[in-house]
Amino acid sequence: MGKFYITTPIYYINSVPHIGHAYTTVIADALARWHRLRGDDVFFLTGLDENSAKTLEAAKERGFKDIQAYADSMANLWLSTWRLLEISNDDFIRTTQERHRKNVIELFERIRSKGDIYKGTYEGLYCEGCEAYYTEADLIDGKCPLHLTRPKWLKEENYFFRLSKYADALLKHIEENPDFIQPEARRNEVVNFIKQGLKDISVTRQNQQWGIDVPGEPGQKIWVWFDALINYLLPKKYWPADVHIIAKDIIRFHCIIWPSMLLSAGLELPKRIFAHGFLTVEGQKISKSLGNVIDPAYLVEKYSADVVRYFLIREVSFGQDGNFSEASLEARLNDELADILGNFVHRVLTFIRDRFNSRVPEGKVDRKLEEEILQRVEKIERLLLELKVSQALDEIMAIARRGNEYFQSCKPWEAIKKEKEKAADCILSCVNLVKILCVSLTPFMPEAAAKLAKQLAIEVKHWNQAKAFDIRPGHVIGEPVALFAKLKKAEGPKEKLISIEEFGKLDIRIGRVLAAERVPKSKKLLKLEVDLGREKRTLVAGIAEKYAPEDLVGKNIVVLANLEPAKLMGVTSEGMLLAAEDEAGVSILVTDRPVKPGSKVR
Numbered sequence: 227m228g229k230f231y232i233t234t235p236i237y238y239i240n241s242v243p244h245i246g247h248a249y250t251t252v253i254a255d256a257l258a259r260w261h262r263l264r265g266d267d268v269f270f271l272t273g274l275d276e277n278s279a280k281t282l283e284a285a286k287e288r289g290f291k292d293i294q295a296y297a298d299s300m301a302n303l304w305l306s307t308w309r310l311l312e313i314s315n316d317d318f319i320r321t322t323q324e325r326h327r328k329n330v331i332e333l334f335e336r337i338r339s340k341g342d343i344y345k346g347t348y349e350g351l352y353c354e355g356c357e358a359y360y361t362e363a364d365l366i367d368g369k370c371p372l373h374l375t376r377p378k379w380l381k382e383e384n385y386f387f388r389l390s391k392y393a394d395a396l397l398k399h400i401e402e403n404p405d406f407i408q409p410e411a412r413r414n415e416v417v418n419f420i421k422q423g424l425k426d427i428s429v430t431r432q433n434q435q436w437g438i439d440v441p442g443e444p445g446q447k448i449w450v451w452f453d454a455l456i457n458y459l460l461p462k463k464y465w466p467a468d469v470h471i472i473a474k475d476i477i478r479f480h481c482i483i484w485p486s487m488l489l490s491a492g493l494e495l496p497k498r499i500f501a502h503g504f505l506t507v508e509g510q511k512i513s514k515s516l517g518n519v520i521d522p523a524y525l526v527e528k529y530s531a532d533v534v535r536y537f538l539i540r541e542v543s544f545g546q547d548g549n550f551s552e553a554s555l556e557a558r559l560n561d562e563l564a565d566i567l568g569n570f571v572h573r574v575l576t577f578i579r580d581r582f583n584s585r586v587p588e589g590k591v592d593r594k595l596e597e598e599i600l601q602r603v604e605k606i607e608r609l610l611l612e613l614k615v616s617q618a619l620d621e622i623m624a625i626a627r628r629g630n631e632y633f634q635s636c637k638p639w640e641a642i643k644k645e646k647e648k649a650a651d652c653i654l655s656c657v658n659l660v661k662i663l664c665v666s667l668t669p670f671m672p673e674a675a676a677k678l679a680k681q682l683a684i685e686v687k688h689w690n691q692a693k694a695f696d697i698r699p700g701h702v703i704g705e706p707v708a709l710f711a712k713l714k715k716a717e718g719p720k721e722k723l724i725s726i727e728e729f730g731k732l733d734i735r736i737g738r739v740l741a742a743e744r745v746p747k748s749k750k751l752l753k754l755e756v757d758l759g760r761e762k763r764t765l766v767a768g769i770a771e772k773y774a775p776e777d778l779v780g781k782n783i784v785v786l787a788n789l790e791p792a793k794l795m796g797v798t799s800e801g802m803l804l805a806a807e808d809e810a811g812v813s814i815l816v817t818d819r820p821v822k823p824g825s826k827v828r
């Protein structure tokens with residue numbers, strides 16, 4: 227088998243990972259795992275782009291004096307997110323590492339020695355978000371199309387890279403290698419852009435404090451994109467990359483600048499660059515300011531890594547734009563993973579356990595079904611070679627769907643009563659389908675597939691195991707367990723909401739604390755005497771770890787006044803003080819002016 231070197235972009239560390247990053251990384255991971263399963267010599271590289279001016283800004287914003295310490299903490303966060311998502315990268319590159327700096331300098335010097343780097347003055351519109359110069363024609367209403375901000379006018383003495391020199395060679399390469407840039411729409415976009423003419427680009431920056439120094443000229447830093455792209459050269463023995471997976475936002479850097487740098491340096495070009503679409507969240511662009519950045523770790527904790535991986539790969543046809551919503555994730559979990567896949571597998575395995583004493587029965591395989599399924603597996607293989615991951619997963623699910631239909635049509639639970647052989651034939655074919663599902667799902671949902679392999683009492687070692695009905699009569703299976711728990715259907719909004727009348731049942735009032743003391747022998751409880759307007763009440767509140775009694779006297783607090791009295795450590799509490807709680811502990815609710823005691827809260 228061959229070598230397979232796959233990469234993701236290296237992500238900026240000014241922000242935390244979100245599902246857009248998870249999308250690219252999960253897809254690259256599934257492909258890497260699939261190639262490993264085929265026996266290929268795989269190298270899967272992901273990492274972080276740390277030398278950006280954005281890193282410096284973000285570190286300062288968060289009060290870090292030591293920028294590297296900030297970068298280290300972000301690297302931990304990104305790495306732990308990838309571990310949670312079962313990402314199986316072979317290395318994790320950080321551009322602040324010395325091994326990367328060395329590679330950058332080496333390539334810079336190599337390109338310089340070819341006469342393709344020269345000194346000049348640059349003046350132009352600069353987008354700080356992209357860290358790139360733009361021409362008027364690139365802008366929409368004078369703004370960067372990606373960041374929707376107005377670029378600044380910048381004039382600097384820089385080093386330039388002779389990008390213009392490579393336009394023809396690049397066009398020729400794209401023409402001769404139709405797979406080089408995918409999908410086709412992106413390829414056309416790149417071709418049109420090159421045909422408009424390429425200008426030389428400045429590849430160093432003046433007056434920056436963070437980044438890689440141009441050798442011998444500490445006043446100049448190497449431009450972050452020139453630096454970042456070189457990360458891909460890290461595993462030298464695996465170069466050229468078989469595929470760079472990126473999204474459409476960074477195609478010009480990857481499909482124009484990067485190949486030109488490589489042409490200049492006399493290195494091979496990557497074999498393929500696949501630019502997928504952009505995900506929105508609930509229909510909106512993912513952005514910090516919109517507050518819709520979903521932490522993949524949260525989703526993993528709630529639904530498991532496999533479910534998140536499945537959803538990300540399955541939801542959007544790879545290459546197209548798509549949308550993320552928790553409701554559609556839950557629908558796919560219930561309707562596909564639990565009802566189709568989980569159901570089929572569980573029915574077959576429990577049938578073997580209950581009716582055949584966990585032993586695969588003697589019988590005849592349905593040759594027609596076998597042929598149909600093996601053709602599907604071939605199709606899956608073809609799709610994966612073409613990077614059509616969502617379609618491949620769809621095809622795998624079609625096998626599960628077919629399995630359910632088959633099981634349903636031969637009704638082994640009835641056949642077993644009169645025609646035991648017919649039931650045995652059906653089950654022998656079905657258990658082979660379960661095995662094929664197990665093998666083919668391994669790259670996509672590694673945990674669920676491992677669980678299933680255990681139930682089948684098989685070891686998944688090679689993709690070829692998906693290409694045969696080789697579970698034979700007599701094979702003893704393990705204990706069946708449900709693979710995916712179905713979520714209870716979320717209650718309709720009417721049932722979840724309460725009416726204003728229901729809210730009105732709560733008698734919430736302002737109380738003024740007259741006296742406070744610790745409840746003896748309790749670390750948590752304080753006893754408060756509270757003026758509620760017409761009456762005085764005793765309240766017991768679990769806030770002693772955060773508040774000293776003297777902090778509270780005179781404060782206007784919020785009290786649920788019509789709560790049944792309750793005895794706490796021997797003291798009767800006649801109502802409840804309201805407080806909020808987060809990781810830092812409790813925080814009592816108070817009014818922002820001395821409202822009259824007894825006032826109602828609505």
Ligand code: ME8
Nearest residue numbers: 235236237238246247250275454455472473504505
């Ligand atoms: O561009 N939908 O880093 P970055 C889908 N450091 N994918 C998304 C996405 C979304 N809404 N948002 C981000 C950089 N991505 C540079 C790369 S490489 C030499 C340097 C994914 O942190 C997608 O893969 O902005 C996109 O290309 C990448 O994150 C951009 O990551």
